[in-house]
Amino acid sequence: LRVGVLTSLDSDGWNDFEQQLRGSGFGFAVTCHAVRVQGPELRPTMLAGLHWFAERSADHDVLCILRGGGSRSDLAWFDDREVALAVARHPLPVLCGIGHQRDQSILDVIARSQKTPTAAGAWLVDQVRAAAAALDERRRRVAVLTVGLLAAKRAQITKAAATLGQAMRARVGAERQSLADSARRLRRSTTAALTQQRQRRDRDAADLRRGAKVAVERERARIERFAARQRLLDPARVLERGYALVRDTAGGVVARSAGMRPGMALDIAFADGHAHATTTRVFENQGDP
Amino acid sequence: MTEPDPPGGDPSYADATAELERILDDIERGAVDIDVLTQKVARAAALIKQCRERLTGTEMRVAKVIEGLVAEQSGESA
Numbered sequence: 001l002r003v004g005v006l007t008s009l010d011s012d013g014w015n016d017f018e019q020q021l022r023g024s025g026f027g028f029a030v031t032c033h034a035v036r037v038q039g040p041e042l043r044p045t046m047l048a049g050l051h052w053f054a055e056r057s058a059d060h061d062v063l064c065i066l067r068g069g070g071s072r073s074d075l076a077w078f079d080d081r082e083v084a085l086a087v088a089r090h091p092l093p094v095l096c097g098i099g100h101q102r103d104q105s106i107l108d109v110i111a112r113s114q115k116t117p118t119a120a121g122a123w124l125v126d127q128v129r130a131a132a133a134a135l136d137e138r139r140r141r142v143a144v145l146t147v148g149l150l151a152a153k154r155a156q157i158t159k160a161a162a163t164l165g166q167a168m169r170a171r172v173g174a175e176r177q178s179l180a181d182s183a184r185r186l187r188r189s190t191t192a193a194l195t196q197q198r199q200r201r202d203r204d205a206a207d208l209r210r211g212a213k214v215a216v217e218r219e220r221a222r223i224e225r226f227a228a229r230q231r232l233l234d235p236a237r238v239l240e241r242g243y244a245l246v247r248d249t250a251g252g253v254v255a256r257s258a259g260m261r262p263g264m265a266l267d268i269a270f271a272d273g274h275a276h277a278t279t280t281r282v283f284e285n286q287g288d289p
Numbered sequence: 290m291t292e293p294d295p296p297g298g299d300p301s302y303a304d305a306t307a308e309l310e311r312i313l314d315d316i317e318r319g320a321v322d323i324d325v326l327t328q329k330v331a332r333a334a335a336l337i338k339q340c341r342e343r344l345t346g347t348e349m350r351v352a353k354v355i356e357g358l359v360a361e362q363s364g365e366s367a
Contacts, residue, residue, distance in 0.1 A: 205358050212351040216344055219302075223340045226309050230333045233316045235326055245323065253323045 001128050004056075004063040004092065005032040006049040013068030013117035017097065020121025026128045031060065037067040042077040050086040057091040062124070064095045065107060066117040078105040087111050095120055239271035257284055302343050309336040 003021070007014045009032065021028045033052055035045040046065075053063050065087070067075070078098055084106045087094050094111035097120025107113070114120040231237060239245065246254040247267045254266065264279040300308065312333045315321050321329050 201358070205355050208358075209351070209355045212348070212355075216348050216351070220341075220344050222306070223337060223344065226306075226313060226333070226340075227337045229313045229317070230309075230330060230337060233313065233326075234330045234334075235323065236330075247323075251324070 001026070001062065001124065002029045002060045003031070003124065004053045004060040005030060005066060006035045006046065006053070006063065007032065007066040007117075008037045009034050011037065011066070011068050013066045013097065016068070017064070017066050017117040017121040020118055020125055024125040024128070026125065026132070028124075028128075031056075038070065038074045038077045040077075043080050043083055046080075046083050047086055050083070050090055054091055060092055062095055063090065063092040064097065064120055064124070065111070066096075066120060067098045068117060069099055075099045075105055078107050080106075083107070084110055095124070097121070236271065239269065245269040257282055299339060302340060305336045305340050305343075309333055309340070312336075 005014070005017070007017075014032070018030070021030065033049045035049045036042045050063075053060060067078070075098060087107055088110050094107075096105075096107045096111045096113045097115070097117040098105055098107060098113075099116070104113075114123050235245065245268070247269070248254055249265045249267070251267075254260065260279055260282045262279050262281055266277045266279060268275050268277055299305075312329050316326060316329060316333075
């Protein structure tokens with residue numbers, strides 16, 4: 001607490017007040033401005049002091065006016081109209097600790113009043129202690145609320161994580177199922193395509209076999225026709241059947257009787273050999289039968 | 290039935306059949322001298338033998354190729 005003090009620095013009242021604050025254990029920042037606390041100098045010094053603190057009101061929380069015990073006539077100097085007005089208009093809350101238990105001045109009526117400087121100090125310490133206790137209580141409540149809030153948030157996060165995990169598992173499961181379905185479909189369609197392909201190739205192979213067989217058979221038949229013709233044309237077979245081949249001496253084939261003369265030498269070929277012969281007579285067929 | 294000339298100087302199947310047909314036509318028309326006739330007939334017989342062998346060989350090779358196709362297929366389906 002930042003405390004401004006108007007008092008006489010060598011008074012017992014100041015010492016009592018300071019002792020109260022120091023003994024409290026709290027950190028008070030005390031600024032003391034010396035004033036006269038009796039006699040004709042009280043008013044100007046007191047007004048100057050009040051003015052000084054009014055100008056520094058932002059740096060202080062409370063202003064204390066202190067004076068220890070004295071005779072009633074000594075204390076009467078505090079019952080000053082201007083001083084009372086300045087106290088009443090002062091921007092800082094003013095606390096008075098003037099005189100003994102039984103004394104009461106005008107200032108005691110205007111400002112917050114404690115009977116003695118010691119009581120004023122004790123009151124300030126009580127105020128600070130109460131504020132500190134309230135602060136502690138608030139801190140404790142904030143801590144409790146924070147812990148509660150954190151627990152709630154943690155529970156919320158845990159729940160969200162669980163939900164997320166569940167959703168992820170469901171999604172992964174669905175994807176796995178979908179993949180398995182795709183694989184099954186792929187397998188089915190591939191098998192079908194392969195079977196189709198295989199059947200087509202079976203047909204192709206059968207066609208090929210049939211086609212090749214037909215072509216070979218056709219060629220074989222053709223060759224066999226050639227063979228039959230060749231057999232028919234083979235002169236050796238003709239000779240074997242009892243026919244003979246007649247040639248003249250020059251080796252030319254004599255296929256007709258026309259042109260043949262008696263005495264003409266001939267060579268007659270058989271299947272198993274040949275013989276030389278001489279023409280004795282020539283006969284010609286008498287027209288077509 | 291066109292095949293490249295096999296090694297050993299034998300004519301191709303197409304050439305062999307063409308020659309065979311020519312020889313037989315010539316003999317039937319009587320355009321062949323009797324001395325040459327025997328050689329021509331022997332040549333025709335040789336060509337017929339060649340063609341028969343060529344056909345048998347072709348048949349076997351075709352059967353082998355188709356057998357290979359079928360075996361390859363049953364190997365795939367296993």
